[in-house]
Amino acid sequence: MRLDDERLSDNVEKRSGGGKRTLIGGGIGGVIVIVLALLFKQDPNQVNQVLQQVQGPGGTEKVEQLSKENASAIELFSSKVLASTEDVWAAEFRRLNMEYERPKMVLFEDATTSGCGAAESAMGPFYCPADRMVYLDATFFKELEDRFGVKGDFAKAYVIAHEVGHHVQNLLGISRQVQAMRSRLSETEYNKLSVKLELQADFLAGLWANHAQQMRNILEAGDIESGLNAASAVGDDKLQEASTGRVVPDAFTHGTSQQRMFWFKKGFDSGDLSQGDTGIGLGQAGR
Template identity: 45%
Template sequence: MLWKGRRQSDNVEDERGQGGGFNLPGGRPGQFRIPVGGRSGGGMSLSTIVILVVLYFGLKAFGIDPLQILAGGDGGLVPGGGGQITDSSGGQGGGTGAPASDEMKQFVSTVLAETEDTWTGIFQAEGLTYEDPKLVLFSGQIRSACGSASSAAGPFYCPGDRKVYLDTTFFQQLDQQFGASGDFAQAYVIAHEVGHHVQNLTGILPKFNQMRQQMGEADANHMSVQVELQADCFAGVWAHFTGQKGILEQGDMEEALNAAQQIGDDTMQKKMQGYVVPESFNHGTSQQRQTWLARGYTSGKLSDCDTFNTPI
C-alpha cells in the first residue's frame, strides 16, 4: 500500500501508555461486540430493516430522513450496547503516551484519512454529511463510553462515543498468531471498524441493538453475522475507491482477503479449540468474510452490501 506522503487524519487520539480499566477474557479481532440475551419476538421486522438498509441512500430523494426513522431520533444504543465491555467510571488514567511521530501512528492516521475521504464522497453524492469518527490508539487498557476494555478484546468500535479503539500490538498478533501479514491486512481491520461507524450513522447498529433485545441467542448470533459481514463489505467498498487512486500495490487485496480468512469464526475456533460450533458464530465463516469483502471491492456499491436480504 503506497501510503507514505499522503494526508494524515487529525482524528487520531494517542492514549498509549495510559492506564485504567479492567482486563477482559480474550476477544475477537475486528469486532463490534454486542451482548446477547432476551426473549424472541417483537421489535421491528427483519423485512423492514432490510428495506431501510438497502434504500437508505435513496430515501433522501423522497424527503425522508432515514437517520430519524432508524435511530429513533437520537442515534444511540440501549445501555450496554457496543459489547461485552466492563462498565466503569472515571476518566483516563495517568501515564505518558508514545511519541506522536512514530510510523505506526502515521500509518493509522493515513488509513483513517483515506476512509474519511471515501465516505465523505459517498455521503456527499447523496446530499448527506459524513461525520468523521475518532480513532483512539491505546496500550493495555482503555476506558470508552462502552466501558473498560483491554487489548485482549481486539480492535472495536464504540457507538456510544463514535470512536474506533485500537491497540496496535494487535497487528503483531494478526501477523504472528493469525498468519495475516501486510500493511493492507492492517488497513482492512481499520476499514472494517469504520464500516461499523457507517452502520451507526445510518442507524443500522442502533436498530439492530434494539431488535437484539427481543431475540434468542441463536437469532441474535445470526443477525450479528449479518452486521459483521456488512462491515466487511463496506471495507471492500472503501478498498474499491482506494484502488482507483492508485494507492494499492499488487498483492494488497490478497493480504486483506487472507486476513478475512484467518479471522473467520470457523478458522479461529478450529485453531483455538480444535473444533467448530456453528451455532455460536457471530462474525461469519472465513468464506463468508472473504466473499463479502471481495463483493464490496469488486462493485464499490453499498447496494451490494445487503447482507440482511441476501443468503450469506
C-alpha cells in the same frame, strides 16, 4: 500500499500511560479467548460484556493529538488509512445527500477507557457506538501477524476499514435496527443477525478499498490478497477451531472465512453500496 504521500487524519488521539488492568479469569488463556471473541466485534452489548470484566486501576494517561513528531511508523500508517476512509466515505455520503461525521480513532497503550467501558489491548480493535470512536492498540497488528499469520500492510488497513464500516452502519441507522431486535430473538437467532452485520462491515471495507484505489491509486500487487487472507483468518469457523478444537455454527457472530472473503471481495469488485445488503438492509442508504 502506497501511502507515503498521503495525508494524516487530524482526528486521531494518542493515549499513553494508561497502565495495565487485570482480566477476570486471567492468564494467557483468558487473553486468547478475549482476542478471539472480540476481534472486529461491534455490538455494544457484546463488547460491554467483556469490557466489564476488565478491572483494576490504570495509571494517569497522557492524551494528545497524533502528529508526525509523536507517532510511531504504525501509528502514522493507521492515521493515513483513517484519512483515506474519511475521504471515501465523505464522498459516498455526499452522493446520498448526507453529511459524513468522521469517527475519532484512539490509539492507546495497554488500556484506556471508552464510551463502552474499559478497553484493554488484548481485546483487539473495536468500534464503540456510544462515543463513535474506533479504539486500537497498534501492537495488535503484531499479534495479528504472530498469532494468526496475517501479514502485509493492507491486512492492517482492512482491520481499520472494517471498524470504520461499523461507524458507517451506525450513521446509517443499520446498527440501531439490528440492536432493536435483540430482545425479541433467541441468542442463536440474534447471532445470525450479528453475522450479517459483520459481513456487511467486511463489504464496506472492500468498498473503501475500491474507492480509495480510484481516488489515489494506493494499492499494490498482492494487497487485495492480503486483505482476503485477513478476512479468512478471522472467520468464526477458524477462530472456534483454533480456540476450542471444534466448530459450532449456532455460536457464529462474524461469519465463516468463506463468507467474510466473499463479502469483502464483493465490496471491492462492485464499489457499489447498493450491493451491500447482507440481509439487514442498508438503513438510510436504502431509501
